[in-house]
Structure formats: C-alpha cells, structure tokens
Amino acid sequence: MAGTGLERVPDAGVAKQILDRVNGMNVSTSLKALAVTLAFAATAFLDPLAR
Amino acid sequence: MRLFVCALLLHAAAAFVAPRPPRPAPLRASNDFENPNPFMKEVIDAVPTLQEGRTMQLVLGSEEPTPPSDAEQQKLRAAAADELRNIDGAERSRRLAAGRILAAVTLLQSAFLCASHAAFVPRLSLLPGLFLSLGLYDSAKTGL
Numbered sequence: 001m002a003g004t005g006l007e008r009v010p011d012a013g014v015a016k017q018i019l020d021r022v023n024g025m026n027v028s029t030s031l032k033a034l035a036v037t038l039a040f041a042a043t044a045f046l047d048p049l050a051r
Numbered sequence: 052m053r054l055f056v057c058a059l060l061l062h063a064a065a066a067f068v069a070p071r072p073p074r075p076a077p078l079r080a081s082n083d084f085e086n087p088n089p090f091m092k093e094v095i096d097a098v099p100t101l102q103e104g105r106t107m108q109l110v111l112g113s114e115e116p117t118p119p120s121d122a123e124q125q126k127l128r129a130a131a132a133d134e135l136r137n138i139d140g141a142e143r144s145r146r147l148a149a150g151r152i153l154a155a156v157t158l159l160q161s162a163f164l165c166a167s168h169a170a171f172v173p174r175l176s177l178l179p180g181l182f183l184s185l186g187l188y189d190s191a192k193t194g195l
Contacts, residue, residue: 014132019086021135022195029189033182040161041174049168 107138109145110187136194143191150187157181 044050086092095101098111105113118124131137138146157180164174189195 011132014135016087018135018137018195021193022137023088025189025193025195026186029186030182033178033185037175037178037181040164040177041171043165044169044171044174047165047168050170051168 107142109142109149110190131194134194138190138194143194146187147191150184150191153180153184153187157184 086095100111100113101107102113104115106116107113119127127139131139157177160180161177164177
C-alpha cells in the first residue's frame with residue numbers, strides 16, 4: 001500500500017480484490033513484454049548481418 | 052552485464068536464505084486477510100522496506116508518511132476501495148516518470164541491438180527493461 005492514508009486496506013474483501021487485480025496486471029504485463037521481446041528478437045532473422 | 056545479472060540473482064536468492072528480521076506488525080489492517088499466494092507472500096515479506104504504516108516509493112523503497120487527520124484518512128481509504136487501487140497520485144506520478152525513463156533506455160537498447168546486428172538470443176536481453184517500463188506504466192495507469 002502506498003500514499004498517505006492508504007497504508008492500511010479497509011477490509012479483507014477489498015484487499016483480496018486489489019490483490020486479484022494486481023496479479024492480473026502482472027500476468028498481462030509479463031505476457032505483453034514477452035510478446036514484444038520475442039517479436040523484436042525475431043527481427044534478427046530478417047537481418048542478413050545478424051550474428 | 053553478466054556480472055550484474057549474477058549479483059542480482061544472488062541477492063534475490065539470499066533474501067530467501069538469510070534470516071529475516073521479525074516484522075513489527077502484520078502487513079494488514081485486520082487479521083482476517085492473508086496473501087493466498089505463499090510464494091508472493093514470501094517475496095513481499097523478504098523486502099525489508101515494505102512494512103505496514105510506511106508509504107511506498109517506486110515499488111521497493113518506502114518512507115514514513117505524515118498522515119492527515121483520521122477523517123481524511125477514512126475518506127482516502129474509501130476512495131481507494133471504490134476504485135480498487137492501492138497507490139496514491141504522488142506514487143503514480145513517480146512510477147510514470149520512472150517508466151518513461153526506462154522506456155527511453157529500452158528504446159536506446161533496442162536501437163543499439165539493431166545497429167550492432169545482434170542475433171536472436173542477445174536481442175532477448177530487451178525483456179527486463181521492457182517488463183519494468185511496461186509494469187511501471189501499467190501501475191501508474193491503474194493505481195496498483
């Protein structure tokens with residue numbers, strides 16, 4: 001938790017929902033980063049000078 | 052670079068092996084919430100700067116906040132609960148700025164990799180910078 005007044009969550013239900021959102025965001029960010037990285041790395045096959 | 056990655060991995064591994072100082076207070080307001088992911092709970096508990104009552108500074112840092120009145124705190128908590136977010140505007144701005152800087156660095160790295168005709172595997176080195184910049188940007192956008 002961060003921010004003045006936000007250091008404690010109001011209740012466990014909200015904490016669980018926030019945690020689920022954080023987990024979802026982490027998964028989607030990881031997949032996005034992985035997809036872009038693989039696409040970028042694959043451009044090496046288009047470069048005849050790549051070694 | 053290799054040395055840096057090795058040092059980072061060793062540091063992360065040491066966090067699990069080394070005895071941790073006891074947390075002065077549980078990371079929750081009431082005793083009825085427990086992180087259902089035991090691995091992530093271990094990871095979060097291993098970060099000494101993340102403690103209840105401290106405010107986050109760019110993900111891993113923290114500082115002692117100067118809290119406003121109780122009524123104002125209740126209002127802020129209610130607003131955060133409504134929007135299902137757990138970081139405030141100042142931290143979101145910090146994360147956006149850090150995400151932009153990292154994105155610029157990642158872009159420069161990709162330009163360097165292209166210019167040096169790097170092969171497939173070296174180009175995968177873009178992942179950490181890209182993940183962090185995207186993560187910071189998403190975090191700033193969603194308030195999580």
